[in-house]
Amino acid sequence: MNRNLSKIAVPLGVVGILMLLIVPVPAGLLDVLIIINILFALVILLTTMFVRKPLDFSVFPSLLLVATLFRLGLNVASTRLVLGDGYAGQVIEAFGHVAVGGSIVIGAVVFLILVVIQFVVVTKGAERVAEVGARFTLDAMPGKQMAIDADLNAGLITDIQARERRAEVSAEADFYGAMDGASKFVKGDAIAGIIIIIINVVGGIAIGMLQNGMEIGEAVSTYTLLTIGDGLVTQIPALLMAVSTGMIVTRSNAESDMGSTASAQLSQSRNALMIAGGAAIAMALIPGMPVLPFIGVGLFLLFAAQRIKTSEAAKKASEELAESEDNAPRSETTEELMERMRVHALEILLAPDLVSMVSGSSDDLLARVRALRRTIAMDLGVIVPPVRTRDSVDLPSSTYVIRIAGVEAGRGLAPTGKVLALGDALDTLPGQSTVEPVFGLVGKWVPQEMRHSAEMTGATVIDRVSVVVTHLSSIITGNAARLLTREDVRLLTDGIKQVNPSAVDELTPSLLSLAEIQRVLQGLLAEQIPINDLSRIYEALSLRAKVSTDPEGLIEAARQSLGPALSSQYLDGRTLRVIMIDPTLEQSMLEAMRPSEFGTQILLDATRIESLFASLRGAVARAEANGHSAVLVCAPALRPAIKRLVSGQSHGLPVLSYQEAGAANVDIETVGVIGDAQSIPAS
Structure with missing residues (x-):
């Protein structure tokens, strides 16, 4: 029942506010609504003081809109009563008498001062703070997202915690964006209040003199008093809401409410309180100054400074005790030792000057690494472990190292502010010559502002993050079995x-x-x-x-x-180019096969093996000279042994069996045959 009531309370309230704009309201009901308006604004102001961070009161922009509409509705209802009946309830009349205090001029001056405070100081300041807060929050979003990604990749937080933090960052940006717009409601409300007051005064005097036959003095006295009372009962809640707006947008994320935080921070400097207390007592000695107030305030400040001294001494003693306990020798727990022993599957170590690659600036290494993990998972079907990224002061400048299970698997350069240019006409470009770590291509690290010049020479230009990610991809792919x-x-x-x-x-x-x-x-x-x-x-x-x-x-x-999935990756259109083995040599290999603990091996003497390698290198070179890439095919029984035999000589030449090569409906073109140069029998 309570839950259902809370769901419909706000919609019903908004409908009621709209009715205020249309239906006349009795003076008694208007008194109740005015009181509710004042207390509602007061509750919101106090709530903004006790929240720890702005997101804890994320509904504030919507409440601000509803409260503004409520006050405008009350303004319309009270104006209808003031101009129509010359009476708008006890609350407005009481506020008018208190403000006027027997003098309409004094009441008007006090009211105008209140309006100036709200419009010029509080409302204007809150609007500006909300605008700047929204812009700064949006600008800081990429950096916050990068920090979350860095903690996730480093294993400091879980996926669930990362999602929660990302949602909080997004909600914070939405909140400050909403506050930027909601602050305009406060400004508009203040302007509308001033215009309504002017209308009430002018309209009331005109109605009093023309319709009710009042003298000008009586009309001014009657309607000005009601107008000031009406203005106060609406401007006071508006001032409270304006202060609430400024309060919520100036709050930073804290661990306690505003009162506790302010008390702790104002009392953090003992010297400040002592100097202020001494100044207050010194001002009491000035002739004509009230002595007791200055001395009372001064003694209070000195007493507070003494309390801070006592608490600082106690805090220092407790810190020394805790430090002595920490420095005392203690045995490490099993969990701590295991954490120190843990070896990460994949690591990227960065020299200190390369840390900017993961800081959320122009380069985004962590996001590219995440994309690489997804790509490899889709291509190879293997789950790539999270890549831990950290800095290392032991590395030379501009150097990165990729580790697998704590062992260095690759090393390269990624100078800050430079891009890698790969090509043949790089002599005219300034920069440091290098060799690309994956394909062994000669290149040069050129300044980033020379990128266009490098591209004009026909060079391929790669940013430093792409260099690191490509190197990491090559290492992961080459060590997928190990991972x-x-x-x-x-x-x-x-x-x-x-x-x-x-x-x-x-x-x-x-x-x-x-x-x-x-x-x-x-x-x-x-x-x-x-x-x-x-x-x-x-x-x-x-x-x-x-x-x-x-x-x-x-x-x-x-x-x-x-089946076809093996040979399809080596196709050129519909053609599979193959290097075959001479049937006589293949028969000799079958006869020379022997089992071992590492799988089947082909036992040939060294001369015959060298002849085989020479023939293989020649066939591969001829295919490459014609612009073709080929695969080596053989009998199924020989395939594992031949792959094992030629793996160190063929630079990754694929070895397929006859069934695997013919599994796809493709055209097979023989581009080479490995022959036996000498008739040497198998050993």
């Missing part, structure tokens, strides 16, 4: 179980453990094969595991299940 943990495999398996439970239930744990599945997936990732299609991979593993759980056989079964 795939057993926990990742469990999460991936649980995800597949929701969409294809039969494939998972049949495979694990009855046929293969998570450790064996992890080894298979790592074998696929080691050859840059995406594992997105886990359902198909698990189905193939289920069939193979019933025959043998040999890791090499399981990996080959998983490869064959992926």
Whole structure:
């Protein structure tokens, strides 16, 4: 019942306010509404003093609009009574008598002073503070978002906490934007109040003299008194709301209410209070000055300064005690030792002069790293662990280091204020020559203002964040197998179980453990094969595991299940260019195959292996000279052993089996054949 009432209370109140503008209100009801208006403004003012931060009173802009409309409605209702009946209730009459105090001139002067205070000082200041606060809050949003992202990537906060902080930053921007607009209501209300007062005075005198036959003195006395009373009962709540507006927009995020914060901060300087107390006592000695007030205030300030001295001494003693306890030798807990021992899967160490890359300025390393994690997850189907980014004073200037499991995996340069230009005609450009860390291209770090000049020479220009992210992407892709943990495999398996439970239930744990599945997936990732299609991979593993759980056989079964996906990434249009092995040499390799603990190996003597490598290098060079990229194809039984044999000589040359190469409906073009230069028998 209470909840339903609270839902309809504000809508009903707004409808009632609109009725004030149309329907005449009796003087008794107007008294009640005026009292409610004054107390409502007072409650809002006190609430703004006790909130800890502006967002705790986020409904204030809407309340400000409702309160402004309420006061304008009361102005219309009271004006109707003042001009129509010459009487607008006891509250307005009482306020008029108190303000006038027997002299209309004094009452008018006091009222005008009140209007000036509200309009010129409070309202104008609150409007300006709201405008500046809105602009500064919007300008600070990117930096706050970057700080949240930095804490998230560093593991200092969870995803839930990050979402809460982002929502708070967004709500803060919305609040100050709303306050910027709501402050205009306060200004408009003050202007409307002044105009209504003038209308009431002029209209009241005219009505009194023309309709009621009053003398000009009597008309001025009657209607000016009512107008001043009417103005006070509306301007006082308006002044309270204007003060509330200034109070809420000048509050910063604090840990306590305004009273506690003000008391603590005003009493933080003992010397300030002592000097003020001494000055008050000295002013009492000036002839003609009231002695008792100055001496009383001075003694109070000196007493407060003495209390601060006592509290500072107690605080210092407690700090020394706490410091001695902290310095006392104590044994580290197991949790603390484990946290120190923990090794992060991925880290980016930045030299101190590169910290600006994560400060939310022109470059945004953290956002690019997040995008990279999503891209790799979509391309390879692997969950990339969070990348911890921190600075290191041990690194040389402009240097960054990428670590995997605490071990350096890559290092490069990213000078501040420069961009990387890659091309052949860079001699005319100033800058530091370098070698691009991923592709080994020769380039030069040129000043950022020379970017256009570098592009005019035909060079490819890359910003420093892109250099770091590209390097990180290459390292993650090349070490995807190493980064795939057993926990990742469990999460991936649980995800597949929701969409294809039969494939998972049949495979694990009855046929293969998570450790064996992890080894298979790592074998696929080691050859840059995406594992997105886990359902198909698990189905193939289920069939193979019933025959043998040999890791090499399981990996080959998983490869064959992926079919066209393996060869499609090497197609040139619809053509797959291949390098084949001479049938005689291939038969010799099959006969020379031997099992080992690292998988099958081809045992040939050193001369024959060198001849094989020379032939392979020649075939690859001829294909590249013609502008083609090729893959090496062989018999399925040979594929793992040949891949293992040529991996150090072919610079990442893909090795496919005949079935994998022919799985897609494509045209196969042979661009080279690896022959046996000498007829040397297998060992």
